[in-house]
Amino acid sequence: MPAQTIVVVFLRGGADGLALVPPMDDPTLRRLRPTLASRRPIPLGPTLCPSGETGSCPAELGLHPELAPLVPAFRAGELAIVHAVGSDDATRSHFDAQERMERAGVRAGSEPSGWLARHLRTRVGPEPSTLSSVAIGTSVPDSLASAPAVAVLESVDDLVASATTRDPALRRALAALHGDAHDPIHEAGRDAMAAIDRLARTRPTRRSRAYGVLPFGRALAEVARLVRADVGLEAATIDLGGWDTHLAQSTALDTPARTLAEGLAAFRADLGDAMEHVVVVVMTELGRRAYENAALGTDHGRASVMLLLGGGVRGGRVVTRWPGLDPASLEPPGDLRVTIDYRDVLAELVGVRLGSTRVGEVFPGWAPGALGLFGST
Amino acid sequence: MNRREALVATALGACTVATAGCDRVVGALARASGHGLPRTLRAPSAAHKSAARHLLDRAAFGPWPGDVEHVERVGIARWIDEQLAPSHIDDDACAMRTAAIDVGWVPADLLFELRPEDIERQLVTDTLLRAVYSRRQLQEVLVGFWLDHFNVAIGKSLCSHLEATYVRDVIRPNALGSFRSLLGAVTTSGAMLVYLDGRDNRRSSRREVPVPSPAEGPNENHARELLELHTLGVRSGYDQHDVMEAARCLSGWVVDERWAPGRARFVPERHDDGAKTVLGATLPPGHGARDVDLLLDVLVRRPECATHVARALCRHFVSDDPPESVVRSASASFVRTGGHIGQTVRTILTSPELARAVDQKVKRPFRFVVSALRALAAETHARLDVGDALARMGHAPFRWPTPDGYPDHAGAWLGTLPARWAFALALVEGRIDGTSVEPPALVRALATTDADDTTATLFAHLIGRRPRADELDPVVAYVETTRRRDRALALMLASPAFQRH
Structure with a gap:
């Protein structure tokens, strides 16, 4: 059976859930955002409460027009949206909130580790291999900190083309220099060489034009190539920036939103049936203030959205305990309240979708509640 | 005409004659003026780095050949004193190399005549040349530090132009002096006001605010990072209210785009001139542009x-x-x-x-590249290729997108090893445009007697101590089987030992 792959797309900068998936025809939102809430969202139908819950009133939510490429996946039941989701980090700091979310509660310390790393260390199955986890870019994100082995690459071909593969004696010397010492540089060097060797054996494939020319599309194309090459990829991370819309949000948000949606749509189309073995998680460190600022942007807020796309996702639904936007419901000074903890979503992914029996170690100190996001629809 | 002007004039004169050879002429002049390879060098023979070498690995971008001997001669305390007074250090040789770079001297408003991509290329070249060749090493190390601490990403809007004056007029002159002066210059710099949207932070004209809030919704971006990154640190006791009050203090600053492009200006009508309370301190109303100073005073005193x-x-x-x-x-x-x-x-x-803490830091890619060029006394014009190599390692100067600056811990950079290996190979094989190294000259200066010893001596020179057997043996074995001394040098640069400092 092919590996199951989690692809984490982290929207760095605090993506505005209230703009990406806004309430339909909400007079309060129009009052809070007189210049921002102008374009009509794509209706998604009534929201659902987390599994087994009743009582919280449903809302009508819609999709930002630039996210239109995601509609087919939603209608096909492969894309689920979770709203009013976030963390307990109330600093409203990008960096603090990102680190906390990626470490999932485990603070930096003697053995800092990320949630993906802990999952790879605790899941059942064969030992993680060289390409079990891949960070697309130039650095390892906190979610993969202390992972068994992480390959960092922007492009498989570029990595393989490095001259070390052309001079076997040099390659041997380099391997000897990185010996067997338990030292971060030695380990990183060994991991990199093993990854290069393994990747050199995969066949380059033609990249779908639908990915476009932006780094985000290229990154997804690299992940798709690794999935198809069946190298045992279990976790891939991709960052997408551009969400820190303090200024002129109504135009500033269009490009990252379109980039996200077109990229994910191209990825889904490219993988086709192989999407069954993949789950894409889209998350962000914080949402944005419910009311606009004097620069027609929004400042840092609290809750935002998460997206889940792929096999085993009970899609076509928006799951939320919608807190509402009236003044009494907002968290001062005016932020959408967090009513679903991001760890509930990730814990369900790890426990239900991936069948881990050690969710408690992946999310220590957290007792996850059931949301019903995975399983047969 | 003083010595520097004479040298520069000679160099530039030569350049008009043969533009293609300009870099070589400048390089040769710079070397002739006392910044080349010393005739003799002493390779370290001890198993551990000396104190002088360790200092140069931290307070400088690693030693230029001969630097260790210099520090040992003048003494560590005096060397630090020298470095802390950079204007007294004769840096003509480096100035000659950077003299022809527009961003180093063109007045602020004329910089807007240059294309953004040219400004960025020039800035990267200028930064690299100074890091490699300047004798004011500590100043350049601190310029790099503050450019992370007060990061301004060059890709955002007018920052493509303002980064040049930001580095030159805001950061470098203040890098070693009063933190309060540096902070003041940064906070009201055009670059930071554009980068963190401070120029759009104004008193709201909206009467009715839908949600009860102490401020009328000015732009909080700059204020938040001022508290979190620039001065106090996250979770240090300030709260959302303090951020909003600080934003009110900072309101009213704009960046001119027409008459004096890039210049920061205070517009009283856009400023919220009411009383503010920040971190328990009350700022009385009516202070206008001085609110920034009052705010920064409060912060710096904490x-x-x-x-x-x-x-x-x-x-x-x-x-x-x-x-x-x-x-x-x-x-x-x-x-x-x-x-x-x-x-x-x-x-x-x-x-x-x-x-x-000897060798406890892992070099970031910029330091890896610069320390290699310095250790080998490389001749480089530091244009495109070197900057591109840094970009491939995820460490292109001025390109970090978020306000926290490039990470300063090893974990973030361990994925860059293959790119470092590729750079080391390209460097020793002469595949980096405008960059050359001459290992034979270095070997001569190190005065090694027999061939076997050459590898060990060169390795020791690079890492500041005698290499251990497990470090040396793979390189020696490689030389024996292949006779490729150039690639052996690349192996030393690619070795784990050279990644540490």
Whole structure:
């Protein structure tokens, strides 16, 4: 059976859930955002409460027009949206909130580790291999900190083309220099060489034009190539920036939103049936203030959205305990309240979708509640 | 005409004759003026780095050949004194190399005549040339540090132009002096006001605010990062209310785009001139543009600010997770000297904690590249290729997108090893445009007698100590089987030992 792959797309900068998936025809939102809430969202139908819950009133939510490429996946039941989701980090700091979310509660310390790393260390199955986890870019994100082995690459071909593969004696010397010492540089060097060797054996494939020319599309194309090459990829991370819309949000948000949606749509189309073995998680460190600022942007807020796309996702639904936007419901000074903890979503992914029996170690100190996001629809 | 002007005039004169050879002429002149390879060098023979070498690995971008001997000659304390007074250090040789770079001298408003991509290329070249060739090494190390601490990403809007004056007129002149002066210059710089949207932070004209809030919704971006990153640090006691009040203090600053492009200007009508309360301190109404100064005074006087800045410096100079004891002494020094950067740095550089932290830092790609070029006394014009190599390692100067600056801990950079190996190979094989190294000259200066010893001596020169057998043997074996001495040199640069400093 092919590996199951989690692809984490982290929207760095605090993506505005209230703009990406806004309430339909909400007079309060129009009052809070007189210049921002102008374009009509794509209706998604009534929201659902987390599994087994009743009582919280449903809302009508819609999709930002630039996210239109995601509609087919939603209608096909492969894309689920979770709203009013976030963390307990109330600093409203990008960096603090990102680190906390990626470490999932485990603070930096003697053995800092990320949630993906802990999952790879605790899941059942064969030992993680060289390409079990891949960070697309130039650095390892906190979610993969202390992972068994992480390959960092922007492009498989570029990595393989490095001259070390052309001079076997040099390659041997380099391997000897990185010996067997338990030292971060030695380990990183060994991991990199093993990854290069393994990747050199995969066949380059033609990249779908639908990915476009932006780094985000290229990154997804690299992940798709690794999935198809069946190298045992279990976790891939991709960052997408551009969400820190303090200024002129109504135009500033269009490009990252379109980039996200077109990229994910191209990825889904490219993988086709192989999407069954993949789950894409889209998350962000914080949402944005419910009311606009004097620069027609929004400042840092609290809750935002998460997206889940792929096999085993009970899609076509928006799951939320919608807190509402009236003044009494907002968290001062005016932020959408967090009513679903991001760890509930990730814990369900790890426990239900991936069948881990050690969710408690992946999310220590957290007792996850059931949301019903995975399983047969 | 003084010596520098004479040299520059000669160099530029030669350049008009043969543009293609300009770099070579300047390089040769720079070497002739006393910045080349010394005739003789002493390779380290001890198993551990000397104190002088360790200092140069932290307070400089690694030694230029002969630097260790120089530090040992003048003594560590005096060398630090020299470095803390950069204007007294003769840096003509480096100035000659950077003289023809527009961004180094063109007046602020004329910079807008240049294309953004040219400005960026020139800035990267200027930064690299100074890091490799300047004798004011500590100043350049601190310029790099502050450019992370007060990061302004060049890709955002007018920053493509403003970055040039930001580095030249805001950061470099203030890099070693008073933190308060540096902070003041940064906070009201055109670059920062554009980058963190401060120029769009104004008193709201909206009467009715839908949600009860102490401020009328000015733009909080700049204020939040001022507290979180620039001065106090996250979770240091301020809250959302303080951020909003600080934003009110900062309101009203704009950046001119027409008459004096890039210049920051205060517009009273856009300023919220009411009373403010920040961190328990009351700022009376009616102070207009002075609100910024009052706010910064409040922040810099907080003990959290001293600790935050001291910790960042210790992380940079000592180790990724510096001992609390050195953070405390650096912080005390900061407080005692009224926030003097140079004195705080001196405390760190002379601390026992630093002495014990040999090789505990992993070089970031910029330092990896620069330290290699310095160790080999490379000749480089530092244009496109070197900058591109840095981009492939994820460390292109001025390109970090978010306000926290490039990470200053090893974990973030361990994925860059293959790109470092590729750079090392390209460097020794002469595949980096405008960049050359001459290992034979270095070997001659190191005066090794027999061939077997050459590898060990060169390796020791690069890493500042005698290589261990497990480090040396793979390289020696490679030379024996292939006879490729150039690639053997690349192996040394690619070795784990050379990644540490």
